[in-house]
Amino acid sequence: MKAIFHASFFLFSILFFGVSLFAGNKPDKGYYACLKMDGAPEQMLYLHGNTGYEDRVVDSAFVKKGQVVFRSSSANLPEGIYRLLDANGNEWVRLVLQPGCHFRVNMSFPDPYLEYKIENSDENQLLFGYEQVTRHRDSIARVHYEETVLTLAPKSLTALYIRCLQIAVSKFVDISAVSSLPTREITDTGIAIFDNMNFADARILHIPVDYKVEEYLQTNMDLSYDSLAQQIQIKNIGYFINQVCLSPSVKNYFLKYILFKFYDDLPSHDAVIVHLYDTYCSNGTCEWLDPYMNRRLQRDVKIKRKLLPGAIVPVLEAFNPDGKIEKTSDIKNKYILLWFWDPDCDHCILYTPVLHRFYQENKDLYDMEVYAISISEDLQRWNQFIEEQHLLWDNVSYAAGPTNYDFVEYFDILTTPVLFLINREHKIILRNNVGEDFSEYELHSMLNSN
Numbered sequence: 001m002k003a004i005f006h007a008s009f010f011l012f013s014i015l016f017f018g019v020s021l022f023a024g025n026k027p028d029k030g031y032y033a034c035l036k037m038d039g040a041p042e043q044m045l046y047l048h049g050n051t052g053y054e055d056r057v058v059d060s061a062f063v064k065k066g067q068v069v070f071r072s073s074s075a076n077l078p079e080g081i082y083r084l085l086d087a088n089g090n091e092w093v094r095l096v097l098q099p100g101c102h103f104r105v106n107m108s109f110p111d112p113y114l115e116y117k118i119e120n121s122d123e124n125q126l127l128f129g130y131e132q133v134t135r136h137r138d139s140i141a142r143v144h145y146e147e148t149v150l151t152l153a154p155k156s157l158t159a160l161y162i163r164c165l166q167i168a169v170s171k172f173v174d175i176s177a178v179s180s181l182p183t184r185e186i187t188d189t190g191i192a193i194f195d196n197m198n199f200a201d202a203r204i205l206h207i208p209v210d211y212k213v214e215e216y217l218q219t220n221m222d223l224s225y226d227s228l229a230q231q232i233q234i235k236n237i238g239y240f241i242n243q244v245c246l247s248p249s250v251k252n253y254f255l256k257y258i259l260f261k262f263y264d265d266l267p268s269h270d271a272v273i274v275h276l277y278d279t280y281c282s283n284g285t286c287e288w289l290d291p292y293m294n295r296r297l298q299r300d301v302k303i304k305r306k307l308l309p310g311a312i313v314p315v316l317e318a319f320n321p322d323g324k325i326e327k328t329s330d331i332k333n334k335y336i337l338l339w340f341w342d343p344d345c346d347h348c349i350l351y352t353p354v355l356h357r358f359y360q361e362n363k364d365l366y367d368m369e370v371y372a373i374s375i376s377e378d379l380q381r382w383n384q385f386i387e388e389q390h391l392l393w394d395n396v397s398y399a400a401g402p403t404n405y406d407f408v409e410y411f412d413i414l415t416t417p418v419l420f421l422i423n424r425e426h427k428i429i430l431r432n433n434v435g436e437d438f439s440e441y442e443l444h445s446m447l448n449s450n
Contacts (some may be wrong), residue, residue, distance in 0.1 A: 004308055011014075030073045032102040033095060035084075038066045038111040045092065048083045052205050054252050055216070058082070066109075080206025081127065081161060084224040094131060094208075097121040098156055111135075120147055126158035158189040163196050200246035205253055212253060216240070217261055230271035230309070237272060238279070255280055256288050265414060267431040270304040277301045303412045311428045313411075313420075317404035318373060318396035321383055326396050330424065333449065335368035335429075338420040340407070342376045345416045351438050352417070353389055358440045360392070366447045369394065375416065377409055421446060 040063050047059040047070055058077060061068045062265050079098040083091050093112040095105075103121035105128075108114045113132040126149055133145045146162050153159055197211065198204060203209075216236075229353060237258055246252035251434045259276050262269040277297060280286060289297065305311070315329040316338070328336055341348040352372075359370050374397035382397045394402075407413070411420065419432040431450050434440075 028099050030071075030074050030100060031075065031077060031097050032069070032071045033097065033230070034067065034069045034103070034104040035093070035095075036067045036093075036106045037063070037112065040066050040068075040109045043086060046085050046087070047095075048085055049077065049080055049097075050206060050208055051078075051213070055208075072280055077159065078206045079203050081157060081208060083208060088137060094127060096121065096127050098123065123157050126153060126156055127161070129157055130162065157207065160198060160201055160203060161207050163198065163208065164204065164207065164211070166196070168179070176301075194240070194244050197244075199244045199250045199254075202247040202249045204247075205250060213240075215256070217258065230268070233269075233272050234275045238275070241280075252286075252288060255286070263300075265433065267433060271308050272287060274301050274308065306410070307412060307428065307431060309430060312441045313426050313428060314405060315426065316371065316396075316407060318374070318398075318407075318440060319400035319402075320394070320396050321386060321400065323400065326371070326394050331369045331394070332370065332424060333363075333367050333369040335450075336422050336425060337368060337370045338411075338422065339370055339372040340411065340413050340419075341372065341374055341417040343374060343378065344376060345363055347434065348417045349385075351434055352385075353390070354438065354440060355419075355443070356365050356389060356393070358390055358443050362444075362447075368447070371396070373397070374399065375405055375413060421450070 003296055027426070032108075042063050042065075044060055044062050046057045046070055047061075049058045050056070059070050059072070059075075062071050076099060077097050082095050082097050084093045084095065085091055093107065101121065103124060104119040105112075105116060105121075105124065106117040106118075113128055113135055116132075118128060130145060130149065133142045137145075144164070149156065149159050149162060194212070194216075221392070241251060241255055241258070255276070259281075260275070262272045263450055278301075281289060281294075281297065286294075306313075315327055317325055317327045320326045328338075337355075337359075339352070341350070341352055355370065358361065359368070363369070370393035372391065372393055372395050374395070376382055377399045379397070379399035382399050385391075386395055411418070414432070417434045419433040419434055421424050421432075423429060430446065432442075432446070
């Protein structure tokens with residue numbers, strides 16, 4: 001119980017004698033941490049630090065005669081909780097490092113928190129005390145220690161760490177049900193996960209905890225392509241960035257993290273990417289974007305913007321097997337399904353008959369027409385497939401003659417098949433990059449929801 005009494009006395013002194021966790025003038029760079037571990041085997045140890053979800057090795061040192069020293073006179077490590085790991089990835093101990101810190105720890109081995117003595121580091125005294133009650137005492141002792149730290153040392157790194165761990169365990173809220181609400185009832189329920197996680201404190205990026213941002217994003221990422229779902233995505237992500245990430249460095253980190261999390265080929269993410277770029281990056285404030293990445297993002301946002309739900313697409317004109325021009329402007333049905341495919345594409349060969357069967361059975365029910373565009377230059381293969389499958393919809397192809405504009409470029413066709421649902425005014429309703437789950441059931445759901 002030796003170390004418990006050390007930690008308790010330390011906290012007691014803060015309350016009654018006014019001891020400050022951050023008293024005194026300290027250097028603003030470099031660090032020195034001498035760790036004595038009697039009986040520890042001689043081997044290389046690695047000091048790991050993190051910035052958000054990114055873990056990296058910041059230093060290494062060799063254990064010799066039960067002692068290991070990490071030092072630098074110039075390195076500028078951010079204040080945070082660092083983990084000491086061996087070559088096999090086994091964690092030995094956690095340490096608080098701050099710019100200019102200079103401390104020693106005598107600790108037991110292999111359990112460093114069982115008995116320890118810390119010199120010249122109030123923050124490590126708090127952290128070791130917390131790790132000890134967490135690992136060696138009951139839940140009552142742990143809760144008491146947490147309450148004491150939060151009350152007497154609320155600005156300490158250990159207090160920030162404790163709050164994050166408490167929230168990670170108890171406050172996650174699933175917001176998937178929000179997608180069924182009318183627009184006026186979209187709420188910020190999901191953001192409750194972050195209520196007591198202090199993203200206004202830049203040090204939060206440098207403590208090894210699960211921020212729950214991944215789960216929060218995944219809930220938003222799983223929403224569908226329709227405009228209501230994308231409103232929910234944008235609303236909740238915007239709330240997180242603007243109302244939760246109050247520290248500039250934290251905001252920049254998570255803005256970058258979220259942007260690249262949604263920056264992919266999934267149509268359901270397009271509105272989020274466009275919104276994030278327009279709101280935060282178009283004016284040049286995203287300094288973490290290098291020139292190449294900024295140009296690429298600008299180009300892709302321009303493409304994605306014109307394919308969002310509600311955008312109007314130009315009339316498509318292309319040649320049919322008889323050499324006549326078929327125009328989408330001549331189609332008067334309520335819905336037009338643009339089907340981009342290739343007769344040499346395995347998935348196209350598999351799913352084109354599925355779509356055609358659905359079309360024949362339901363074209364009157366949904367008042368729809370299919371405008372099927374083969375992007376292949378193989379005229380013979382295209383004609384052969386049409387005849388074999390008896391495709392009785394509007395068939396056009398690049399192979400039959402020039403189109404009025406490059407459909408592949410405009411609609412950003414990177415793979416086939418791809419389906420766009422538009423109305424008779426040529427307004428995009430949704431886009432579907434056809435995958436393994438493509439079925440008549442999915443087609444019914446798509447049309448019934450619109």
